[in-house]
Amino acid sequence: MPQSGTLSALAYIRRLYGVGRERTRSMSETAAARTPVGLLPGLLPSLAPLLRAWLPRQRWFAGKGRPVTGFSLVSAVELLPPRGGNGPGLLHLLVGVDQRPEPPAGDPHDCYQLLLGVCPALPPHLAPALIGRPHGGPLAGLMVYEGLYDPRLAALLLERLRTPGPLGPLRFASPGPLPPLPRALTARPLGTEQSNSSLVYGDTYILKCFRRVQPGPNPDLELSLALARAGCARVPAPLAWYESTAPHPYTLGVLQPYLRGSRDGWRLALEALAAGTPFTEEARALGRVTAEVHTALAEELPTVRLCGPRAERLAAGMHRRLDEAVRQVPALLPYAPRLRAAFDAIAAPAHRGLGWRAQRIHGDLHLGQALYGPATEPSATGGSGDGSAARTPAPPRPGTGRWSVIDFEGEPARPLSERRRPQPPVRDIAGMLRSFDYAARTHRPGNPVWAERCRAAYCEGYAQASGADPRAEPELLRAYETDKAVYEVVYEARHRPDWLPVPMAAIERLAAASV
Ligand SMILES: Nc1ncnc2c1ncn2[C@@H]1O[C@H](COP(=O)(O)OP(=O)(O)O)[C@@H](O)[C@H]1O
Numbered sequence: 001m002p003q004s005g006t007l008s009a010l011a012y013i014r015r016l017y018g019v020g021r022e023r024t025r026s027m028s029e030t031a032a033a034r035t036p037v038g039l040l041p042g043l044l045p046s047l048a049p050l051l052r053a054w055l056p057r058q059r060w061f062a063g064k065g066r067p068v069t070g071f072s073l074v075s076a077v078e079l080l081p082p083r084g085g086n087g088p089g090l091l092h093l094l095v096g097v098d099q100r101p102e103p104p105a106g107d108p109h110d111c112y113q114l115l116l117g118v119c120p121a122l123p124p125h126l127a128p129a130l131i132g133r134p135h136g137g138p139l140a141g142l143m144v145y146e147g148l149y150d151p152r153l154a155a156l157l158l159e160r161l162r163t164p165g166p167l168g169p170l171r172f173a174s175p176g177p178l179p180p181l182p183r184a185l186t187a188r189p190l191g192t193e194q195s196n197s198s199l200v201y202g203d204t205y206i207l208k209c210f211r212r213v214q215p216g217p218n219p220d221l222e223l224s225l226a227l228a229r230a231g232c233a234r235v236p237a238p239l240a241w242y243e244s245t246a247p248h249p250y251t252l253g254v255l256q257p258y259l260r261g262s263r264d265g266w267r268l269a270l271e272a273l274a275a276g277t278p279f280t281e282e283a284r285a286l287g288r289v290t291a292e293v294h295t296a297l298a299e300e301l302p303t304v305r306l307c308g309p310r311a312e313r314l315a316a317g318m319h320r321r322l323d324e325a326v327r328q329v330p331a332l333l334p335y336a337p338r339l340r341a342a343f344d345a346i347a348a349p350a351h352r353g354l355g356w357r358a359q360r361i362h363g364d365l366h367l368g369q370a371l372y373g374p375a376t377e378p379s380a381t382g383g384s385g386d387g388s389a390a391r392t393p394a395p396p397r398p399g400t401g402r403w404s405v406i407d408f409e410g411e412p413a414r415p416l417s418e419r420r421r422p423q424p425p426v427r428d429i430a431g432m433l434r435s436f437d438y439a440a441r442t443h444r445p446g447n448p449v450w451a452e453r454c455r456a457a458y459c460e461g462y463a464q465a466s467g468a469d470p471r472a473e474p475e476l477l478r479a480y481e482t483d484k485a486v487y488e489v490v491y492e493a494r495h496r497p498d499w500l501p502v503p504m505a506a507i508e509r510l511a512a513a514s515v
């Protein structure tokens with residue numbers, strides 16, 4: 001076992017998992033990083049049948065429901081060469097996926113980040129990670145699997161993040177040196193697969209690997225760095241990240257401190273509903289935190305006023321998204337005219353020379369993005385002086401903890417350029433209001449009074465901390481709630497059809513309300 005927190009992690013991996021010297025030599029080899037020229041010919045054609053079956057089953061695969069018609073290799077890096085010894089290899093691939101029909105706007109194909117483990121025989125505990133065994137090509141006869149599920153490969157990725165610098169088309173970066181690695185920092189994939197894939201290292205760090213990537217800085221990294229600069233303690237500050245520099249700049253992964261002992265707001269809200277207890281104090285505190293985050297973002301990044309054509313474009317965007325949503329989910333059609341009235345109402349002030357304040361925002365705020373944790377800061381390493389892992393604190397009792405906000409990526413389905421634009425902060429508030437409604441409707445029996453109380457308390461908390469009550473702009477709030485509900489209808493239809501009635505009930509309510 002390692003002697004100290006600053007051990008060579010390679011030596012640690014070697015000892016812990018019995019990875020041979022020949023194999024681990026690859027760590028220094030990878031520093032000189034190569035595109036695996038020997039692998040390229042035939043690699044993608046041999047993986048294509050496996051990926052065609054495996055990709056659409058992944059929660060993070062955005063193109064569900066449209067057959068995959070082809071693949072293209074955007075980049076390939078051997079983080080650990082396959083066939084280098086007895087242990088596994090790790091391939092980093094960026095793969096373009098062609099589907100039919102092509103999306104009506106934007107890129108004709110999506111690009112996904114894949115971290116593929118490769119080994120001669122898969123240990124039984126990794127059986128669920130199997131992608132398949134290519135019949136031909138450079139990996140013929142080897143097992144190809146989801147590399148993030150293999151703690152040996154996850155450890156390698158963390159070690160790579162500790163040594164900033166280029167690696168072929170990849171670049172590893174950090175704002176400062178990582179704290180010493182605590183002992184026994186075992187990696188586990190986060191159980192709940194969401195839009196991306198996350199690995200938790202010994203309850204100390206969390207590494208989020210983005211799946212569908214788009215060229216340009218991912219706002220999850222960009223905004224978390226800005227908030228760290230602003231000294232906002234409500235958002236875990238990035239410790240390291242990796243990106244690709246060629247052929248396109250993609251943000252690929254971000255390492256943050258893991259907030260031990262915290263629980264997400266969605267679970268807490270459902271528990272409160274089940275216990276029949278109010279959630280208004282938590283909602284009020286969350287409103288205050290949202291205001292703190294918005295204030296810090298407005299201090300750190302540009303703000304604008306959306307007047308004239310820019311305000312009209314806001315409404316036009318909502319109309320466009322509704323058009324597309326109706327195409328995908330025809331059940332929206334009967335409600336569309338009434339929903340459109342809500343969108344038109346926000347363009348009206350533009351005709352009177354008025355406008356809306358806009359700034360960088362979270363972009364996909366809901367209860368699952370708020371973590372309620374112990375009021376005191378966890379230590380940066382999670383380790384005690386001797387390098388042993390710290391005990392995970394018990395989750396705080398209601399009223400004794402504090403909220404943090406995570407996942408500033410915005411709505412993953414939207415183009416990155418759109419997600420990075422300044423937007424009215426009311427949009428985030430609408431997202432959270434929708435979430436209280438979601439929780440209350442998911443619970444049996446539904447509890448609209450609970451939701452209404454939470455919604456009011458959340459707005460009050462926001463007003464207390466920012467001086468601006470979001471309810472003072474009712475047209476904007478309603479338009480954004482409607483826009484969010486439309487997004488949710490498409491999201492649920494695509495990812496969780498059983499949940500479709502939840503946002504559809506909101507659509508019905510919003511369409512029935514008078515403008
Ligand atoms: N810093 C953190 N500390 C503790 N848990 C976290 C942290 N960041 C994320 N999580 C957990 O990981 C889950 C997924 O993270 P998120 O950033 O929302 O990923 P995705 O983009 O895949 O939805 C969250 O719901 C939360 O439970």
Ligand SMILES: O=P(O)(O)O[C@H]1O[C@H](CO)[C@@H](O[C@H]2O[C@H](CO)[C@@H](O)[C@H](O)[C@H]2O)[C@H](O)[C@H]1O
Pocket residue numbers: 194195196266364366367368407411412431434435436438439488491
């Ligand atoms: O957390 P992600 O960035 O992956 O966000 C996506 O998935 C969310 C669900 O996990 C989805 O949120 C919707 O369901 C939530 C309950 O599960 C609810 O609290 C939210 O209000 C509702 O929008 C989110 O929209 C989607 O982008």
